[in-house]
Amino acid sequence: MTNLSNKSQELLNRISKGETIISDGGTGTYLQNNGLEPGGCPEEFNDSNPEVIKKMAREYFEAGSDMVLTNSFGGSIFRQKHYGFEESVFKFNKLAAQHAKSQAPKNGFVCGSLGPTGEFLEPLGTVSKQEMYNSFKNQALALEEGGADCVVIETMLDIDETSIAIDAVRENTSMLAMASMTFDKGPRGYFTMMGVTPEDSAKRLQKAGAQIVGANCGNGIENMIEISSKMRESTDLPMIVHCNAGIPSLVSGEILYPESPEYMAEQFMKLIQVGVNIIGGCCGTSPKHIKALFNAINK
Numbered sequence: 005m006t007n008l009s010n011k012s013q014e015l016l017n018r019i020s021k022g023e024t025i026i027s028d029g030g031t032g033t034y035l036q037n038n039g040l041e042p043g044g045c046p047e048e049f050n051d052s053n054p055e056v057i058k059k060m061a062r063e064y065f066e067a068g069s070d071m072v073l074t075n076s077f078g079g080s081i082f083r084q085k086h087y088g089f090e091e092s093v094f095k096f097n098k099l100a101a102q103h104a105k106s107q108a109p110k111n112g113f114v115c116g117s118l119g120p121t122g123e124f125l126e127p128l129g130t131v132s133k134q135e136m137y138n139s140f141k142n143q144a145l146a147l148e149e150g151g152a153d154c155v156v157i158e159t160m161l162d163i164d165e166t167s168i169a170i171d172a173v174r175e176n177t178s179m180l181a182m183a184s185m186t187f188d189k190g191p192r193g194y195f196t197m198m199g200v201t202p203e204d205s206a207k208r209l210q211k212a213g214a215q216i217v218g219a220n221c222g223n224g225i226e227n228m229i230e231i232s233s234k235m236r237e238s239t240d241l242p243m244i245v246h247c248n249a250g251i252p253s254l255v256s257g258e259i260l261y262p263e264s265p266e267y268m269a270e271q272f273m274k275l276i277q278v279g280v281n282i283i284g285g286c287c288g289t290s291p292k293h294i295k296a297l298f299n300a301i302n303k
Contacts, residue, residue, distance in 0.1 A: 011153035012180035015071075015113055016215070019242045019281045024301060027246060027284025028064035028072045029294050031117070033261075035060070035075070045087040047079045050099035057100070061107040061114075067291040068298025070112060071282065074100035074152060077119035077159070080139045082131070094146045101150025116147030116155040116179065118169055125164055133168060140172035144179065154180035156244065157214075159221045161186060161197040163205065167212035174213055182244050182282075183214035186222040187231055194231055202234040210239050218244035221286045224251055224263055225271040232278045242281040247272075249288030261288025265296035272297050 008016070019025060035046050038056050050057055061072045079097045084090050097116075104114045121139060123131040144155060155173050160166040166183050173181040185205045187194040194202050202219065209217040217239055219231045228247045235243060249261035249268060268289070275283050285293045 006174070006176070006178045008180055009153065009178040011113060012178065015154060015180060016242070024276055024280075025070045025113075025282040026068055026294065026298055026301065027115070027244070027282055028061075028069045029285035029289035029291060030249075030287050031060070031073060031075055031077065033288055033290065045084070045089060046075060046077070047084065047096040047100065048087065048089060048092075050075055050096050050103060051092070054099070054103055057103040058107055061104040063291045064294055065107055065109060065112055067294040068302075069284070069294055071115050071154075071284075072104050072108065072112065073115050073117045073156065074104050074147060074150075075117070076100040076143065076147060077117045079117075079143050079146075080119070080121045081142065082121040082123050082139060083119075094142060097143050097146035098150035101147045101152040105151035113153045114151060115182075116144065116152035118143055118155055118157045118173075119159050120161060120165060125162075136165060136168050137172050140169040141176050144173045144177050148177045148179055152179060154182065156182040156184055158184040158246070159186050160184065163198070163200055163208050163212070166209065166214075170209075170213045180215050181213065182216035182218065183209045183212070184218045184220045184244055184246065185209070187219060188222060189227060194227075194234065202231045203238040206235040206238040206241075210241055214241070216242045216244050216282065218246075218280070218282070220244075220246035221248060224248055225268050225275075229271065229274050229278060232275055232280050236279045243279065244282040244284075245275055245280045246284045246286040247289070248286045249293065252288060263288070265290075265293040268293050269296035269300040273300055276301075
């Protein structure tokens with residue numbers, strides 16, 4: 005395990021002093037509103053539309069984000085193969101970090117986004133642990149080379165895949181490793197698609213070496229308050245949460261998210277009371293949501 009970079013340690017220090025770190029809002033939502041066509045590759049935008057990516061980071065920082073995620077969620081070789089860009093993985097990830105870093109203020113943080121590969125590990129699937137490790141390692145190295153300060157392994161469903169990603173980050177970079185799972189609510193409570201509860205997730209992610217744990221996507225703010233409370237019961241690690249702007253509906257062919265910036269900002273304060281240290285938005289959220297959160301925190 006390598007030592008943490010100065011910026012990663014700075015982030016932990018600010019959390020330990022009791023500061024709530026404001027993250028950014030949705031990346032996919034922003035790109036779809038700024039030229040990304042249905043079925044298009046978001047990560048390719050780092051190469052073909054750099055000004056859009058820079059503008060996104062700039063708008064989130066200006067809205068009050070302390071930390072902005074890179075446009076690299078689907079940047080694994082497994083995901084990029086679907087678009088025919090497997091040879092551009094390192095370039096796309098490095099550019100994602102460079103674009104965000106170019107807009108970051110001195111006290112701001114750039115957080116590399118690592119999403120799920122979409123593959124299953126052997127024997128359930130066809131991908132070996134080493135192949136998956138190599139994929140996450142390649143992404144992490146590219147993000148660090150591009151200037152990322154830390155990493156969030158997000159929207160994860162499988163603890164084993166998440167653990168491999170944590171190892172790849174911690175064994176090959178000096179970036180802080182955060183890990184964030186996605187839960188659905190059923191008759192018996194909250195579970196990932198692979199059957200892991202928030203409580204068990206927090207324990208297992210901590211054991212796997214995550215330095216910050218949490219949840220993102222799939223739920224609006226009210227469910228996230230419940231999920232966060234359950235995770236907080238099982239860990240004393242710092243926590244990160246990115247909430248959707250509610251559950252979307254299709255209205256006249258347009259996807260609409262119901263939770264307004266004002267409503268989410270009010271509810272976000274409950275996450276702080278639960279003990280969440282890094283708070284931001286996921287699908288359906290925008291710089292307006294982050295500005296409302298910033299205003300609520302800084303009243």
